[in-house]
Structure formats: structure tokens, C-alpha cells
Amino acid sequence: MDNILFIGASFSTISLLIWLLASSARLNANPLRAASLGERHGWLAFALTLLAGAAWLVAGREGVLLSVTRDQWIGLRFDALSIPLALLITFLAAIILRFSKHYLAGEPDHGRFTKWMCATFGSVIALVMAPGLAQFLVAWIATSLCLHQLLVFYPARRGTRYSARKKFLVSRISDLLLAIAFSGTYFAFGSQSFEQIFYSLRAEETVLPSYIPWLIAAAAILKSVQFPFHTWLPETMGTPTPVSALMHAGIVNAGGILIITFAPFYQFSDTSAPLHLLALSGAITAAFGSLVMLSQTSVKRSLAYSTVAQMGFMLMQCGLGAFHLALLHIVAHSLYKAHSFLSSGSSVRAIETRSAPANTEPRTPLKLVAAAAAGFLLSLGLFVALSGGFDSKPGAYVFAAVLAAALIQLLYQSPTQRPANGFLSAAAIGSAYLLLTNFAAWWVAPEISVHTLTSSVFDATLAGIIFCVFIFTILLQNLSKAARPDSWVSKLYVHAFNGFYLNTIADRTIRFLRLHPDQA
Template sequence: MAGIFPWLVAAPSLLLLIAGLIPGDWANRHLAVMRQVATSVTAVAASLAALVAIGLAIGTAIDVPLVTVPGLPAFNIGVYFDSLSAIMLILISFIGAIISRYSIRYLDGDHQQGRFLCRILFTLGSVLLLVVSRNLLQFTVAWILSSYSLHQLLTHHRQRPWAIWAARKKFLISRLGDIFLLAALAATYATFGSFDYTEVFAEAVALQEQSATKSVLVSAIGALFVLAAMTKSAQFPFHSWLPDTMEAPTPVSALMHAGIINAGGFLVIRLSPLIVLSPVALSLLAIIGAITALLGGIVMLSQTSVKRSLAFSTIAQMGFMMLQCGLGGFSAALLHIVAHSLYKAHAFLSSGSVLEQAARMQLTQARARTGRAVVATDIVAVGVAAGVLGLTLAGFGISLTEKPGGVVLGFVLLLALTNLLATFFATRLWKLAGLGLALAVTVAVAYFTGFEIIDHLLAATMSRRPIDRSPLDLTVRIVAVTSFVVIFVVQNFIQSFSHLHWVQVFYVHANNGFYLDIPFRRLTGWVYGQPAAVS
């Protein structure tokens, strides 16, 4: 079994990559066969992912070379499979199986459907290869492959000028991320003499203890990896490509938002033993994450397009996830990735029914609209939310002060519970208020249950950031808390003051994303020698 198991771990990505290499013209001519291939291969990949996860639960994590290069051990290819890899492997393969089946009906009648299915399979295979890669070189190859295959999906509708333009902008930002990643790769090999995770992590700790000069170099490497992650996960100021790519077919949007965009967060969590040695890199990540969450959360509220609203929602969620990583809450970040991926895949695949769903949901319309009533409702809600949060923490025996970033993340959860409760309390109906309280308790219990499970699973995988009391850390906390307070205030009070002129002006600017996409839009126009298309 020891000899077979590593190949079983690699099998899902290999099967999808091989199927994705089927020529597009052949797939278009034999569409019925290609549809069967897509559904079968993704189902087998998901089944194998579940099987190897069970195998991991029974056995131990593995770090095995599958293909060796004589005389060049740095270029060996293999699998690194632990609890982090298992969680992501199951998540991506499961969502991929659903998206591939959805694509068959969504693109029914499209003369390029066969080619599209090939590209979906290849993209999924690239992301799964990234997840189980044994070393940084293999990871980088998978990173670039996933970016290339996603570009092919984004340009599926070649007759749409804006789709092509947005794909080009995404292509340029991705190449910038590649530069950061390749620079980090070169610096890592020059410093540690290896690309293998296990060797790099062990050497990083040793070098940090031996030399202040090496410590600075390790910090620089961590910062480069963080910058690469920021481009992949749509962090400010690299975020504008995500909402602009909504011209792509909906299955592509679901795949991006539920899978590919998580690669940046996965990179940070995977390399946490190295990145935690760079407090500056983590602080940068936390501050940028908080700013991104604030930006996405506000702009999302002003969008009139369902898919663009979901895109800015994803930007906000990825910002929060990166904030969690920057604060050292890697378990919370992974839980966020799993929950957000499942939710956002469902949200995109059901986006065509959003108007029908909105017509059935009248609860949010019952929120009080006057300023005083909103304040009174929120005061009651925050008190109840604090009680729910406190009792849940006591029940799980969790102390927020002992968790990296625990106080900040606990405060954000408090605001989320307050928002949930206020929605129900504003109806002034006891039955609905009781339902809201039950939901708040359920959310809190479910969150901390998931957190405890993932924290236990990742205990041997990730490194924990030491509790920091430095001025830099205090600045990070202030920026994070302020960002989410602003989001909370805007979400709850902006409607009460919508008649004011400055609010209407602010709405226009927010609807245009505060024009932060202009630099990359101009860069794209300069590189390709043509102005931006009209969306």
C-alpha cells in the first residue's frame, strides 16, 4: 500500500490533466463522448480524493518523490500530502465535479462546448497538482499552468470585446504574480539550497536563530511569497481583474471564486512555517487584507449586476481570509476558504434565479429605516450577540487572547452576529426574533466546531505566529478593527441617509470601484496598444 498510496494521491490531478489535453476540435466533434469523459473523470477524481483522505486519517502524512532526476534532486517530482492537502483536494475535486456537470447544460448549444470542457478539466487538474506538489518548483509550475488554463476559459467568448480585454488585464496581473513567485523561488534556493518543503522549513528556523543577516533575507523571501499570494487572491491593488472577468461563462466564475482564487491563501498557509519568520510580511498581509475587505464590502453594496456584486463580495471575503493569515489565524483562514468556496460556488451556479429568490425573501425589507430605530435595534443586537459569543467561547473552552489574532477575529464575528440578529429583531415579531437568536447560536456553535476540527487537523502542518505586542502589531489591529467597523456602519446606516447629497455622490464613486482599476486598465491598453473595450 505504501508504494501505491502516493500514486493514488497524484491520480486525481493526473487524470484531469490528461483528459484536459484532449484536442478541442476532437472534443467539439464528439461532444457526447466529451461530456461523458468530463463527468466520469471529475467523479473519479472526487472519489479518489475522498479515498486518499481516508488513507491519510488511517496513516500519516507523506513526502514522496515519484519521478527522480539523476544528479538533479532539486527537480524531483512527487507528492506532499498532509491534512491541509487532503482538505483542499476534497474541496476542489467536489466543486469541480459539480461545475463540470453544470457546464453541460449551461453551454448546451455552444459549438465550442467540447473545447470548454477540456479547459475546465485541465484547470482543475492544475489546481489539484498545486495542492499536492512536493516542492516549490513543482508548485510554481502548477501555479503558472492554472493561470494559463484559466486565461483560455476567460476568452471562451471571443466575440465579446470586454471579455477579451478583461482576460488580458488578468493575464498581466498574473504575470506580475509570477515574477514575485519566481523571485521568491530563486531567493529560496539561493538561501536554503533546496525547493523541498520539509528541507526549507527546517533550514529557515535554523538560519533565523543563527544570523541576523539571514533573518532579513528570510523576511524578504516571505514578503515576496506574500506579494505573489496577493495577486492571485485579488488583494488591493491587484483586485480589479476579478469583477472585470464576469463576462466569462458562469461555470468559469464559479470555478474562479470557489477554487482558483484560494490559491493565494493556500500558498500562505502551506508556507506558514517560513512566512511566520517574517513579521513584516505578515503585518503587510494583514493590513492589505483589511483594506481589501473594506473596499470589497463597500463597493459590493453599490453594484447593480448580480455577478459583479458577487465578485466584490469575493474580494471582501478574500481580504478577510488574508487578514486572518496575517494575524496568524491559519486555521480560521482555512475554515473560511472551505465555507466561502462552498457558498460562492452555489451563489454563482444559482445566480440566474436570484430575482426569483429575492421575491420570496421579504425579511430584509423589514429592517428599520430611520436612524434612531436602527441604532436602538443594533444596540440590543450587539448585547445579545456578545452574550451568544461569550457563552459559546466558554462552552468550547476557547480564550481569544491566547489565539493569534483572536481578539480581532472575535470582534469581527461579534459584528457578524450583530448584523444577523438585527435583521430579525427589526421585524419586531417575537417569533422571528426567536428564530434569529436560534440562528445566531447555530452559527456560533457551527463556526467554533469547524474551527476546532480544522485547528486539530492542522496542528502538525502549520506554524503558529507568536503573540505580538509591538507597535506594528498594534497598528495592524487598529486598521483591521476600524475597517470592519466602517463596513458595519455603512451596511446598517447608509440606507437611512440615502437622501443626503454626499451619500449619493459616495454611491456613484463606490459603484465605480473608486476608480482604482484605472492604473491597470491603462497598463493593459499600453501593452496591447488599444483602448479599453466597453463593458
């Protein structure tokens, strides 16, 4: 089995990373051939990773470490965390590279684009399968640098260069924080191997320095476009659509992958304060992104703020100790967002050619009250029946509130003529979500404990705030359609449309640091 795992995962990583050695000029001379070769590498990497994952599953799901050095400086890690992420990345690589082959046909730098796409995917695979601190940090930095080459693919576009510089600055700060955290970890444990570090931590042989969880949490917040460090993401819409799909479906998940990988650092920490920071940051970001997303008129900018909200929700899951839910969220959101961006052109055409809205039925306050009551009771019943209640569940109150808000919105938007169909659809979706969460908890059990680390008072307070924010968002979405220009709803809509002017603050900061393209 080890040979199958080694051959499969090695090819998945090396075949894509090897594109770094290719000459851009030579690839540009025959771009279609380069694009076809990149696509074949993507599909072959996915097939071999799938074969390696199947072999690992048949062998009993025990963690396997394969390395060319004794302390796992360079190697591959197979466990319940790395396998699904590697499968996800190789699948997205194959799909996005296939889309890029036709999307960029005729571009002078098509070959160079394929090179950096493959190198970026290879860096992400090396990240999720890293067996130790050194490879993780190198792959973390390499992923960002390779993505930067894609963000400035059209160097004449001033806006994309500007957003790339803002992203570059935030990423370098994140890299510095992570490098300090990893250095402290290495000196504290005397090893850079994840296996040895986590074993020493669980056996209480070594005390984890208290500043390390804080630094890792801060690095994840910066990497995963959390409020207020998100401003560069909506401004990258000038990049090719495959880059947007790669970025929103893969790269911004790196912060969540970081926290999930180092979950034992938080489970065996003396304080839950770093997790509270993640939960609060995620909740604020999710609320902000959801509100701003509703006011956007551009499909791609709306998707960008949707990503901001989703990344906030993902880090909130990590902050509440629900690392298994964060892993499930990464997989589901990546597939959804890749499809959304790759089909964004079709969405625009559908909007332009649509003769009338699909559902023009008025939604009254009475319907909202009925939907709220039905959604709340339905979510409570499903949570008790399928999740065993609220005891010993990480963030149970918060996720029950989120589920209730989602079901309420679904019921509120369903046609009044057939309330039973809407209720059955909501029940089916809620049941599917809770069953998937149970499966995720079982899947990660060999690597991560799923017991809560935060207090129930903190959970309940956060749950109440999130539920109120979601209800307010639903109301605002409907009130804005009939609001007068001078009403508070219209004024709030304008502020939300402009992202509450955080981009202006970020722009002035970049100018102060003399990083603006006009100052170069």
C-alpha cells in the same frame, strides 16, 4: 497504504491534466461525449482522492511524500494541508463539470471548453499536492495560463478580452516574484524539496534570506485580487458561469494556499513585517470589498466584490498567523461561492418574481444599540468558553471583533417580535464557528504551529478598526434606503457603486502599456 495514496492522487492529477493533449477540434466534433467523459473523470478523481485521504487518516495522519525523483522534483505530497484542498478541488471539479455539460450544450466550442476546464483543475491539484518548489511553480503558472483560455472563451466579447489582459499582466508579475523567491530559496537551502527545506529551517541549519518572505507575500497579494489589484475580477462577468464558479471558488484562493504552504517561512522569520503587510492589505481589501458589494445591482458583480472581500479576510488571517483559520476559510468560502454562482440564475428569477420583501420591518437606532450590546457580550462569552480566552491565540482580538460584528448584524436583522429566536440562532452560529476553528487548529497541528507571531498592540488596533468599519457598513446599508439624493450617504453610494474609480486608473494603465484590445 502508499500504493493507495499513489494510485488515487496520481489519477486525480493526471486524468485531468491529460486533457491538455486532446485536440480541441476532435472534442468539438462530439461535445456531449467529451463533457460526459470530463464529468466522469471529475467524480472518479474525487472518489479516489477520498479513498487516499481515508487511508492517510487511518494510518495516523503522518506526512507522506511520493516522488519519481530523489529530490521530489515531480511527485505528490500528503499531509494535513494538501488532503482537504485536494478533496475540495476534485469535488468542485465534478460539480462544475456536471453543470457545464448542460449549461454549454449547443455551443460550437463546448469540447474545447471541457478541455481547458479539466486542464485547469488538474493544474490546481498538482499545485496543492506539489512536494517541492519546481512543481509548485510550474503548476502555479499553468493554472493561470489555463484559466486565461477560459476567460477568452468568447473572443468576440471585447470586455472579457480586456479583463483577461489585465489579469494576465497581474499574474505574470506575480509569477516573476514567485520565481525569484523560489530561486533564492533553492540557492539558500541547496534543495527544492519542501521536506528538506522546512526541516532545515526548523532545525536552524539554514538562515532564510529576509527578502524571500516579502516576495512570497507580494506574489500572494497580486494573485488573490487584493486592493488595488482586484479590478480585473468584477469585469470577468462576460465569461460562462462555470468559469466564474471555478475562478471565485478555486483560482483566487491560490494566494492563500501559497502563504499557508510556506507558513514556516513566516513562523521562523526574524521579522513579522511581511505578516503585517498581509494583515493590513487583507483588512483594507475586506473593508473595501464589503462596502462596494452592498452598492452593486448585478448579482454576479455583487458576488465578485464579495469574493474580493473574502480574499482580503483570508489573507488577513494569514497575516495574523492564523493559518489554520485561513485553510478553514478557503474550504468554506469555495463551497459557498461555487453554489452562489451556479445558482445565480435562480437568484435572479427569485428577485424578479418576489412580490414583496421578506422583512419590511423598520430597523431603528435603538435596535442597533441593543443588537450591538447583545452581539458583543455573546461573542465575548463564546470566545472565552469555546476558545479558552485570548492568550496564545493568533489574531484573537481581531477574530473576536469579526465574530462580534457578524453576530451584531445577524441580531440586527432578526425580527423584533421573536428576539429569543434571533439570539439562539446567533449563539448556535457563533458556537459552530468557534468549534470549527478548534477543529482546524487540531487538524493542521502536525504541519503548522498556531501560536501568534504578531504583537498584541497590532492585533488590538486592527480589531478596533475592523469592528468600526463593519458597524459603519451596517449603518450605511440601512441609511442608504431612505437617504436624500443630495446627502453624503447617496454620494458615497454612487462612488462605491463605481468601485471608487479604481477601474478607471487600471484602464488608463493598460492603455499606457498598449495592452488594450483596441491597440492590438
